[in-house]
Amino acid sequence: MFSKACEYGIKASIFIAEQSLKGDKVGQVAIAKAINSPEAFTAKTLQILTKHGIISSERGPHGGFFFNELQLSSTLLCHIVEVIDGTNLYKGCGLGLERCNEDVPCPVHHQFKQIRDDLRNMLETTLVVDLAIGLKSGLAFLKR
Amino acid sequence: MFSKACEYGIKASIFIAEQSLKGDKVGQVAIAKAINSPEAFTAKTLQILTKHGIISSERGPHGGFFFNELQLSSTLLCHIVEVIDGTNLYKGCGLGLERCNEDVPCPVHHQFKQIRDDLRNMLETTLVVDLAIGLKSGLAFLKR
DNA sequence: ATAATTAAAGATATTTTTGTCTTTAATTAT
DNA sequence: ATAATTAAAGACAAAAATATCTTTAATTAT
Numbered sequence: 194m195f196s197k198a199c200e201y202g203i204k205a206s207i208f209i210a211e212q213s214l215k216g217d218k219v220g221q222v223a224i225a226k227a228i229n230s231p232e233a234f235t236a237k238t239l240q241i242l243t244k245h246g247i248i249s250s251e252r253g254p255h256g257g258f259f260f261n262e263l264q265l266s267s268t269l270l271c272h273i274v275e276v277i278d279g280t281n282l283y284k285g286c287g288l289g290l291e292r293c294n295e296d297v298p299c300p301v302h303h304q305f306k307q308i309r310d311d312l313r314n315m316l317e318t319t320l321v322v323d324l325a326i327g328l329k330s331g332l333a334f335l336k337r
Numbered sequence: 338m339f340s341k342a343c344e345y346g347i348k349a350s351i352f353i354a355e356q357s358l359k360g361d362k363v364g365q366v367a368i369a370k371a372i373n374s375p376e377a378f379t380a381k382t383l384q385i386l387t388k389h390g391i392i393s394s395e396r397g398p399h400g401g402f403f404f405n406e407l408q409l410s411s412t413l414l415c416h417i418v419e420v421i422d423g424t425n426l427y428k429g430c431g432l433g434l435e436r437c438n439e440d441v442p443c444p445v446h447h448q449f450k451q452i453r454d455d456l457r458n459m460l461e462t463t464l465v466v467d468l469a470i471g472l473k474s475g476l477a478f479l480k481r
Numbered sequence: 482a483t484a485a486t487t488a489a490a491g492a493t494a495t496t497t498t499t500g501t502c503t504t505t506a507a508t509t510a511t
Numbered sequence: 512a513t514a515a516t517t518a519a520a521g522a523c524a525a526a527a528a529t530a531t532c533t534t535t536a537a538t539t540a541t
Contacts, residue, residue, distance in 0.1 A: 194338070194426055197529065200433050207444050220487065234530050240489065253538025254486045270445070282338055289344050300351050300468040301414070304459050312452050324444040341499060364517065378500050384519065397508025398516045 199277040202238045203321075204228040206273055209248060209258050210325035213265055218257030238277065245276045260322070270324075271316035283313035343421040346382045347465075348372040350417055353392060353402050354469035357409050362401030382421065389420045404466070414468075415460035427457035 195203070208227045212219045221239065225232035239258055242248045247268055250258050260268065274282070286293035287305035295302075339347070352371045356363045365383065369376035383402055386392045391412055394402050404412065418426070430437035431449035439446075 252488045396518045400517050
């Protein structure tokens with residue numbers, strides 16, 4: 194579904210959000226350890242998120258990654274997915290055809306439409322912070 | 338969503354089914370041309386489908402690929418997807434976690450469950466031949 | 482100022498996916 | 512039998528994704 198980079202990006206974001214709820218910043222090393230991902234590669238992904246202003250970062254001692262208040266309250270899953278994997282997954286055609294649309298649909302267009310719409314809707318309405326809160330209340334776990 | 342190999346596999350299958358409905362076999366060259374895909378690479382994909390008994394093939398003059406009657410009436414999208422991409426897309430976890438399930442769900446498990454179930458259901462109930470028939474009636478096109 | 486800490490950036494390596502080319506084997510028609 | 516046609520198989524190449532390593536820049540604390 195998502196690329197590895199995107200999976201790490203989502204997992205890292207949820208973990209960072211969880212820490213941000215406590216007012217803590219968290220570093221690359223701790224993040225990679227927490228979500229069980231390759232550190233340097235995950236760092237690249239974090240750079241993408243930082244560049245796009247989805248998360249914040251600070252260098253130096255006591256630095257690290259975090260969501261500021263605005264970011265924490267507004268970051269949706271779709272924001273992360275879009276800057277890492279793009280929108281093709283849920284906006285494009287199921288068969289990767291360029292010119293497939295409602296009027297000139299590909300053979301699987303109607304079969305896929307509802308699912309892609311639902312996926313899109315889910316990504317566009319799910320706040321990362323809510324996933325982090327769900328995590329906090331013990332309903333779900335990140336590292337596995 | 339799907340790998341290129343899988344996209345070619347699906348498109349090729351729909352095209353082959355369309356020809357099989359007319360009682361025709363069709364060769365690699367014609368298939369690749371019809372679905373606008375790299376010939377040799379597509380041929381590899383067809384070999385996978387043939388090996389798994391999803392489509393049939395015959396060598397020599399007037400040979401080519403085709404669905405026999407049983408194959409034509411029973412081949413679902415999920416059969417093609419499973420032998421090429423595996424089932425991870427719609428059976429696995431949205432974040433690629435090994436041990437994510439209903440009891441010990443990952444942070445996005447509930448967000449993704451319905452969508453993956455719908456995707457799975459769609460792939461498991463859509464016959465390739467029906468897509469080919471839809472194609473025949475002019476509602477959709479393959480090559481783009 | 483200096484050292485320590487941390488993210489950013491760049492270079493490189495590995496693996497996987499995608500794609501091509503060549504040879505082989507089967508089948509058919511002559 | 513021979514030639515033509517076609518899929519199968521194998522070797523190889525290119526591109527993309529994934530992963531690692533090294534250097535640089537910013538920040539903090541001493």
